[in-house]
Amino acid sequence: MSGGLDMVLHPPARLQIAAMLARVDDVEFAVIKDVVEISDSVLSKHLSALAEVGYAKVAKGKRDGRQRTWASLTAKGRKAFAAHMAALHRLAEAAADAVPA
Amino acid sequence: MSGGLDMVLHPPARLQIAAMLARVDDVEFAVIKDVVEISDSVLSKHLSALAEVGYAKVAKGKRDGRQRTWASLTAKGRKAFAAHMAALHRLAEAAADAVPA
């Protein structure tokens, strides 16, 4: 019923997070939070969700002596994101074909 | 927080419905239902939701003596759908660059 869409990536916040991560190697937790404009807790949950299905991975380390967290997409996550976007694209293109003349 | 995405069109079912309507003048209720594979009630609700924000309009008439309902997108709806897809596209572009071959 969801036409090839990946429900894990579908929620707006996830899409945005995935999109951000897709374009670079990794992004800092705080940066994602600011860009997507969601609360700490929500971002944390989404990253966990993405990590749980193997789409993202979270790395901890430090910068400026402070503990920081970087998130990044795994190969699987990149593929899934690409596939999801492709599905959306197909949807727009093919939908009309399903309608009988 | 939704990065230009149109939350009214975002739900999978709505996207599919809108995608179908976007390419033709109008589609019969039953056809949409079959293609999207959702129950009558759900489709009815989604169409109402789309109509409520002025994205779609529902026309009643008859075919073969039976009462039928046709749904179609309004100009506003088409614009909104196009904008939504454009927003998704902007996100997708990132993926293209980052996805490894």
Added chain:
DNA sequence: TATTCTTTTGCCGGATTGGAAAGTCGTGCT
């Protein structure tokens, strides 16, 4: 008026989402 076909409404359960607040953990200061 009964009956059939279509769509709409009510009602409910289940799953999410989001935020606030409290908890955790590692670091740095005293």
Added chain:
DNA sequence: AGCACGACTTTCCAATCCGGCAAAAGAATA
């Protein structure tokens, strides 16, 4: 050590949704 602080994480909770079934409503025909 003890404590404060920063950076997440987890808990708890309220608010949506979403979907389906079943009952209701509307139109047309017998």
